[in-house]
Amino acid sequence: MAFYIDPISPVAFSIMGLDIRWYALAYIAAFVVGYFMFRRLMRVKDAKVCLDKKQTDDLLTAIILGVIIGGRLGYVLFYDALYFLSHPLQILAVWNGGMSFHGGLIGVICAVFLFAKKQKVNGWAILDIMSVVAPIGLFFGRIANFINREVMGRATDVPWAVVFNGDTTIPRHPSPLYEAATEGVLLFVILYTLYKYTSLRNKPGALGGIMGMGYAIFRMICEQFRAPDAQIGFLAGEWLTMGTLLSLIMFFAGFAIFMFAIRKK
Numbered sequence: 001m002a003f004y005i006d007p008i009s010p011v012a013f014s015i016m017g018l019d020i021r022w023y024a025l026a027y028i029a030a031f032v033v034g035y036f037m038f039r040r041l042m043r044v045k046d047a048k049v050c051l052d053k054k055q056t057d058d059l060l061t062a063i064i065l066g067v068i069i070g071g072r073l074g075y076v077l078f079y080d081a082l083y084f085l086s087h088p089l090q091i092l093a094v095w096n097g098g099m100s101f102h103g104g105l106i107g108v109i110c111a112v113f114l115f116a117k118k119q120k121v122n123g124w125a126i127l128d129i130m131s132v133v134a135p136i137g138l139f140f141g142r143i144a145n146f147i148n149r150e151v152m153g154r155a156t157d158v159p160w161a162v163v164f165n166g167d168t169t170i171p172r173h174p175s176p177l178y179e180a181a182t183e184g185v186l187l188f189v190i191l192y193t194l195y196k197y198t199s200l201r202n203k204p205g206a207l208g209g210i211m212g213m214g215y216a217i218f219r220m221i222c223e224q225f226r227a228p229d230a231q232i233g234f235l236a237g238e239w240l241t242m243g244t245l246l247s248l249i250m251f252f253a254g255f256a257i258f259m260f261a262i263r264k265k
Contacts, residue, residue: 002161002171008147026144027067030137035060037136041129044196048125048204059115059126066111067104067137068094074103078242080231101138101215102246108134124204124261131211132191138215139184146176153178153225175226182218190214205261212254216247223247 011019035056042050051059075098076084076091084091112130116123145151149164153173161171191211200206220243228234228241235245 002159002163004163004165007149007164007166010148022147023144026140027137030140031060031064033140034133034136037133038129041132041195044201046202047129048201049122049129051119051121055119055121058119059112062111062115063108063130066107066109068107070107070110071099071101071104074100074106078103078246079229083231099141100246101141101219102250105250122204124208128195128201128204128207131208132188132195134211135184135188135191135215139180139188142176142180142184146174146180151176151226151229154227156225172227173225175222178225179219179222182222183215187211187214187218203261203264205257205264209254209256209258209261212250212257214254216251216254219247220244220251 008022010021010023012022012025013020039056041047042056072091072094078100080098108130109127112126113123116126149167152162153175155170156173157171158173160174162174163169163171191207191214194210195201195207200210223241223244224239226241226243232242234241
């Protein structure tokens with residue numbers, strides 16, 4: 001048994017001949033919701049950073065650039081470098097999909113610390129709040145992946161398997177929905193609870209480390225249901241994919257940041 005679904009157009013609607021894609025709407029929704037959530041979290045008692053509206057707007061601009069530039073370059077370098085070396089103009093075609101979370105994360109970290117240095121505020125405290133907000137963007141992004149029929153799962157016979165009519169007759173795991181539920185909803189609940197109801201928010205960097213470890217764990221679990229990227233395949237056996245490798249590195253980096261944060265006076 002499987003769910004047979006008619007493919008959803010990647011174009012949500014058109015305005016005066018301009019196609020508005022679900023992928024773009026996902027990013028817009030993530031930035032808008034994340035912006036207001038960020039401002040709300042700064043008002044929590046004992047928050048270690050407090051930015052005015054202009055500073056918050058400037059930070060949002062820096063983060064948008066970090067996500068787009070880092071995410072795209074991460075995908076280019078980690079997942080399909082040979083193709084983009086042969087087709088360099090395609091690097092700019094972000095509307096066709098192809099963004100790396102790990103690359104986007106590096107871009108955001110760079111953007112945040114450059115902003116913090118300029119504004120003379122605590123960059124680790126900003127990253128802690130960003131860590132709570134980030135799963136919101138992951139949720140919307142994974143829903144867009146599902147609509148675009150990207151990063152779909154491995155073949156399976158589970159009752160909730162999905163077949164997109166006209167694409168294939170093979171039932172597959174709806175792995176983007178698994179990631180939306182774990183990397184998005186569940187990770188947000190965990191980090192929001194820790195930030196609001198524990199003293200970890202008083203240890204700048206601690207929640208950032210937990211986010212790194214939490215995302216890595218959920219991503220590695222979901223990678224076991226997700227088909228490997230066609231241009232790369234498995235790096236070893238039938239379990240080690242590029243996503244798993246990058247997440248392993250991210251886990252240990254997150255652990256190191258967490259230990260540094262809780263030991264720092």
